[in-house]
Amino acid sequence: MRKTIKDVAREANVSIATVSRVINGKDKVKEETKIKIMNAIEKLNFIPDYNARTMVQKKTKMIGFMPPELANGYWSELSDVIQNDLWKKGYALLVTSHNMEIEKTISILDLFIERNVDGIILGPLTKNKNDKMTNAIDRLLHQNIPIVTLQGSSIRGVTSVDVDNQGGAMSVVQYLLESGHKQIAFIGTVNSSREREFGYRNALMINHIPINEKSIILTDYNGDFTTFGYKAAYELVESKQKFSAIFCGNDLIAFGVIRALKKIGLTVPEDVSIVGFDDISASSLRSPMLTTIRQPIKEIGSTVVDVLLEQMESEKKTITKKIVLPTELVIRET
Amino acid sequence: MRKTIKDVAREANVSIATVSRVINGKDKVKEETKIKIMNAIEKLNFIPDYNARTMVQKKTKMIGFMPPELANGYWSELSDVIQNDLWKKGYALLVTSHNMEIEKTISILDLFIERNVDGIILGPLTKNKNDKMTNAIDRLLHQNIPIVTLQGSSIRGVTSVDVDNQGGAMSVVQYLLESGHKQIAFIGTVNSSREREFGYRNALMINHIPINEKSIILTDYNGDFTTFGYKAAYELVESKQKFSAIFCGNDLIAFGVIRALKKIGLTVPEDVSIVGFDDISASSLRSPMLTTIRQPIKEIGSTVVDVLLEQMESEKKTITKKIVLPTELVIRET
DNA sequence: CTGAAAGCGCTAACAG
DNA sequence: CTGTTAGCGCTTTCAG
Numbered sequence: 001m002r003k004t005i006k007d008v009a010r011e012a013n014v015s016i017a018t019v020s021r022v023i024n025g026k027d028k029v030k031e032e033t034k035i036k037i038m039n040a041i042e043k044l045n046f047i048p049d050y051n052a053r054t055m056v057q058k059k060t061k062m063i064g065f066m067p068p069e070l071a072n073g074y075w076s077e078l079s080d081v082i083q084n085d086l087w088k089k090g091y092a093l094l095v096t097s098h099n100m101e102i103e104k105t106i107s108i109l110d111l112f113i114e115r116n117v118d119g120i121i122l123g124p125l126t127k128n129k130n131d132k133m134t135n136a137i138d139r140l141l142h143q144n145i146p147i148v149t150l151q152g153s154s155i156r157g158v159t160s161v162d163v164d165n166q167g168g169a170m171s172v173v174q175y176l177l178e179s180g181h182k183q184i185a186f187i188g189t190v191n192s193s194r195e196r197e198f199g200y201r202n203a204l205m206i207n208h209i210p211i212n213e214k215s216i217i218l219t220d221y222n223g224d225f226t227t228f229g230y231k232a233a234y235e236l237v238e239s240k241q242k243f244s245a246i247f248c249g250n251d252l253i254a255f256g257v258i259r260a261l262k263k264i265g266l267t268v269p270e271d272v273s274i275v276g277f278d279d280i281s282a283s284s285l286r287s288p289m290l291t292t293i294r295q296p297i298k299e300i301g302s303t304v305v306d307v308l309l310e311q312m313e314s315e316k317k318t319i320t321k322k323i324v325l326p327t328e329l330v331i332r333e334t
Numbered sequence: 335m336r337k338t339i340k341d342v343a344r345e346a347n348v349s350i351a352t353v354s355r356v357i358n359g360k361d362k363v364k365e366e367t368k369i370k371i372m373n374a375i376e377k378l379n380f381i382p383d384y385n386a387r388t389m390v391q392k393k394t395k396m397i398g399f400m401p402p403e404l405a406n407g408y409w410s411e412l413s414d415v416i417q418n419d420l421w422k423k424g425y426a427l428l429v430t431s432h433n434m435e436i437e438k439t440i441s442i443l444d445l446f447i448e449r450n451v452d453g454i455i456l457g458p459l460t461k462n463k464n465d466k467m468t469n470a471i472d473r474l475l476h477q478n479i480p481i482v483t484l485q486g487s488s489i490r491g492v493t494s495v496d497v498d499n500q501g502g503a504m505s506v507v508q509y510l511l512e513s514g515h516k517q518i519a520f521i522g523t524v525n526s527s528r529e530r531e532f533g534y535r536n537a538l539m540i541n542h543i544p545i546n547e548k549s550i551i552l553t554d555y556n557g558d559f560t561t562f563g564y565k566a567a568y569e570l571v572e573s574k575q576k577f578s579a580i581f582c583g584n585d586l587i588a589f590g591v592i593r594a595l596k597k598i599g600l601t602v603p604e605d606v607s608i609v610g611f612d613d614i615s616a617s618s619l620r621s622p623m624l625t626t627i628r629q630p631i632k633e634i635g636s637t638v639v640d641v642l643l644e645q646m647e648s649e650k651k652t653i654t655k656k657i658v659l660p661t662e663l664v665i666r667e668t
Numbered sequence: 669c670t671g672a673a674a675g676c677g678c679t680a681a682c683a684g
Numbered sequence: 685c686t687g688t689t690a691g692c693g694c695t696t697t698c699a700g
Contacts, residue, residue, distance in 0.1 A: 002450075002477065004677055015687045020679060030685060045476040050448040051385045051394070052677035055692040060385065062428075069414060071615075076410030080403060083430060087438070092445060094396075095429045096417060104421070111426060114384040116336075142379040143336065226619060255619045262621065281405075285560060285589045286620035287596065338693055349671045354695060364669060386693035389676040 003046040011040035023048055054116065062092050063308070064112035066105070067123040067150075069097045073251075073280030074295070075123065078150075081301025082121065089309060091118070100126045100222055106136040113139065119146045119308045122155075127191060146311040148304050152195070159311065161304050161323045165277075168293040168327035169199025170206075172247050172275050175329055177207055181245040181273065185215035187232045187257060188249025191222055196249050196277055215241045229256025237264055244272060251276035251283045251292055258288075258334070274334040289332040296325055337380040345374035357382055388450065396426050397642070398446035400439070401457040401484075402556075403431045407585075407614030408629070409457065412484075415635025416455065423643060425452070434460045434556055440470040447473065453480045453642045456489075461525060461554075480645040482638050486529070493645065495638050495657045499611075502627040502661035503533025504540075506581050506609050509663055511541055515579040515607065519549035521566045521591060522583025525556055530583050530611055549575045563590025571598055578606060585610035585617045585626055592622075592668070608668040623666040630659055 005023075009016045014033055021027045022037045029037075040046070054060045063086055067075040075097075083093045094117060098105040105125060112120050120140075125133075137155060140147070149160045176184050186200045197218070204211050217232040229248060233256065236243065248254035254276035258268050266272050268288060276283060279294035303323060339357075343350040348367055355361045356371045363371075374380070388394050397420055401409040409431075417427050428451060432439040439459060446454050454474075459467075471489060474481070483494045510518050520534045531552070538545050551566040563582060567590065570577065582588035588610035592602050602608050602622060610617060610626035617624040637657060 002677095006677080016678080017680085017688075018686055021686085024679080028685065033686085045473050047444060047447045047473065047477075049450060049677055051388050051450055052692090053679070054385050055389065055677080055694095056679045058692080070404075070417065071411040071414035073407075073410075076407075076413070077405040079410070079429075080405035080431060083404065084433070087430060092449065093429055095413075095427055096421060097414060099418070110381060113381045115426065116383060116385055139379050139381065143381075252619070259621060282616035282619050285586070285616050287593060336693095340693080350694080351672080351696080352670055355670085358695080362669065367670085383693055386676090387695070389678095389693080390695045392676080 002049070003044045005046075005048065007044055008037065008040045008046050011044060012036045060116045060118055061090055062094055062115065062117045064094045064096075064108075064115070064117040064120045066108050066112075066121070067095070067097050069099055070095070073282060074278055074297070077281070077297050078301050081298050082305060085302055085305040089305070097123075098126070102126055102128070102130065102133055106132055109136045109140050112145070113143050117145065119312050120148070121304055121308060122147060122149045122158075124149075124151045124191075125155075146308055148308045148311070150300070150304060157320050159307055159319075159321045159323070161300060161307060161325070163295050163300065163325045163327050165195035165327075166199035166202070168277065168329070169196040169247070170203040171327075171329050172277070172293060173200055173203035174207075175331070176245045176247065176273065176275065177203075177209075179245075179273070182209075183212070183215065183241075183243040183245070185217075185236055185241065185243040185246045186249070187217045187229060187236070187246060187253055188219075189222070189225070189228075189253075190218050190220040196247075200247055212241065214239060215243055225250060225252035226256040226259075229253035230260045231256075233257040233260035234264070237261075237266075246272060246274050248274065248276045251278045251280050251290060254290055254292070254334075255282070258290075269334045279330055284332065288334050291332045291334045292330055294328045294330045296328070299325055336383070337378045339380075339382065341378055342371065342374045342380050345378060346370045394450045394452055395424060396428055396449065396451045398428045398430075398442075398449070398451040398454045399457075400442050400446075400455070401429070401431050403433055404429070407616060408612055408631070411615070411631050412635050415632055416639060419636055419639040423639070432457075432460070436460055436462070436464065436467055440466055443470045443474050446479070447477050451479065453646050454482070455638055455642060456481060456483045456492075458483075458485045458525070459489075480642055482642045482645070484634070484638060491654050493641055493653075493655045493657070495634060495641060495659070497629050497634065497659045497661050499529035499661075500533035500536070502611065502663070503530040503581070504537040505661075505663050506611070506627060507534055507537035508541075509665070510579045510581065510607065510609065511537075511543075513579075513607070516543075517546070517549065517575075517577040517579070519551070519570055519575065519577040519580045520583070521551045521563060521570070521580060521587055522553075523556070523559070523562075523587075524552050524554040530581075534581055546575065548573060549577055559584060559586035560590040560593075563587035564594045565590075567591040567594035568598070571595075571600075580606060580608050582608065582610045585612045585614050585624060588624055588626070588668075589616070592624075603668045613664055618666070622668050625666045625668045626664055628662045628664045630662070633659055 005016045005019050008019045021029050022034050096108045147158050152162050188197050219228050254274050276290050276292035279292045283290040339350045339353050342353045355363050356368050430442045481492050486496050522531050553562050588608050600606050610624050613626045613628035
């Protein structure tokens with residue numbers, strides 16, 4: 001069915017080696033035979049088999065990418081950036097999200113090895129690593145494929161790229177304090193936004209403001225953040241805690257909080273100020289436009305790609321780096 | 335570096351054929367030798383090279399997916415569904431978005447051939463196909479790889495899956511009419527939402543309502559829909575057209591329209607009703623929650639996958655189908 | 669049940 | 685400049 005280099009060689013009356021030469025444009029080939037071959041290629045609609053080439057060259061020009069999910073502003077935007085940057089460098093992307101399923105995560109990791117990817121970009125892993133997972137990671141490390149992790153899915157000895165969650169959180173609190181807020185609540189998650197919680201605590205501490213543990217609501221759930229935010233806001237209000245501002249661990253939580261507040265009869269930002277984290281596109285698309293911490297997604301993506309390629313080039317001594325990108329407070333309506 | 339079947343064979347004192355047998359679990363192997371081999375595999379952290387297998391088996395178990403972009407609710411959600419469904423069936427996904435660039439589109443199409451994917455899922459292509467593009471498509475068709483297209487990126491002879499854009503649009507207009515609206519404007523795009531415009535026109539026609547061409551604003555632009563919506567709403571108001579409802583070609587446009595209206599001093603839905611199309615997640619995340627037409631993304635994804643696999647199985651006679659999925663009017667606040 | 673050997677499509681020396 | 689040939693890692697007859 002598929003045409004091979006052999007078919008082309010026969011058609012053009014040359015050897016397969018010569019065909020290979022013109023395909024790759026490396027060695028010199030007489031102009032005349034070159035044209036003959038090009039014509040044959042055209043005629044047969046021939047396109048070389050990359051996998052076959054791979055067998056001898058040991059480079060698949062494929063990168064494996066495992067985000068936790070795709071159907072979410074942050075990860076899809078990041079995927080787009082990564083995919084584009086990688087494409088420009090001549091790499092194709094094998095994308096599979098693990099959806100927080102441990103079995104799937106393991107299979108994906110093995111998939112990347114099976115498929116011989118040249119490099120791997122890993123999103124955060126599920127927290128509860130069991131033995132099988134540890135083994136899978138070991139297996140991966142053994143192959144010694146360059147890896148870069150995102151968002152603190154820290155695997156020992158692997159380079160990571162992340163934003164300054166703690167610093168960003170501190171700047172939020174600092175800003176709220178300077179805006180005159182005395183009681184600032186925090187609604188976040190134990191998993192991804194833990195460092196944001198730390199930043200919240202640190203900022204209060206630095207400003208000598210006592211931390212009211214009752215105005216901190218956390219979840220270890222990882223699914224529907226908006227619903228969590230909604231419930232948490234209710235909880236906060238019903239527990240009679242005083243607060244004039246709520247710092248939310250991410251934008252989706254903030255949306256839920258805003259909706260709950262509205263239902264309760266509190267207006268944003270008149271009665272309560274809300275600040276999120278991430279600046280996903282929905283935050284500025286609708287009103288009130290959310291005040292939030294912007295993650296420099298483009299930069300994160302490019303950095304990941306750069307670091308990975310760099311690591312792939314240097315081949316051996318991969319120094320384990322931890323790269324932290326700055327965030328930016330985007331003050332909008334809430 | 336990488337361990338091969340040979341290493342395992344040596345370690346276990348058997349031939350590579352036998353190793354291959356236990357890897358694939360097809361032929362019978364004596365329990366004893368099987369265990370020997372399994373141990374060797376474990377010890378060496380061996381994982382078979384899928385590409386090598388591919389060479390002989392002619393099946394890569396890889397599917398190529400080319401959405402126009404990833405950083406957008408609709409496509410990222412769809413990607414997630416497709417990726418998951420395919421994963422369950424044992425396929426990996428090669429994802430590359432073309433970002434409406436014609437050169438990139440061509441390269442991606444060729445990439446899919448080079449990489450020997452078993453099947454292809456295509457999102458809408460750019461409208462302005464030049465000769466090179468036509469050639470690329472021809473080349474693709476020649477390889478006779480099963481293909482399914484999404485959202486009317488119709489290539490002659492290729493099965494497509496789409497939602498009932500026209501029907502959905504008609505139901506919107508019908509609903510607005512029944513709600514008492516007399517003047518309904520339309521703001522949409524020439525590309526993807528053309529059929530929605532047709533639906534809009536048809537519905538008015540059926541109800542014997544004259545169409546005011548001045549209250550139809552279209553763009554052939556494909557980038558920032560929200561900004562387009564914003565500008566279009568201004569244009570509409572400034573042109574002094576009368577309208578009490580605006581049907582927008584997609585949700586992003588609707589967001590822009592709502593923002594503009596707010597700026598102008600018109601309230602939604604009191605002064606003007608707004609209806610979108612797509613029901614991307616941002617539509618229900620923020621208030622006012624948009625009234626819109628829901629695209630059954632999960633179903634679209636599953637259908638595409640099913641149809642593609644079915645086509646891959648039946649191998650030869652691929653009957654060209656056009657599958658149209660129903661939409662659903664979701665009445666919310668606007 | 670197991671081994672030897674051919675070959676998948678292509679690249680990369682090595683000779684001419 | 686061009687042809688011959690030896691693999692790449694694996695599966696699959698074909699013999700034992």
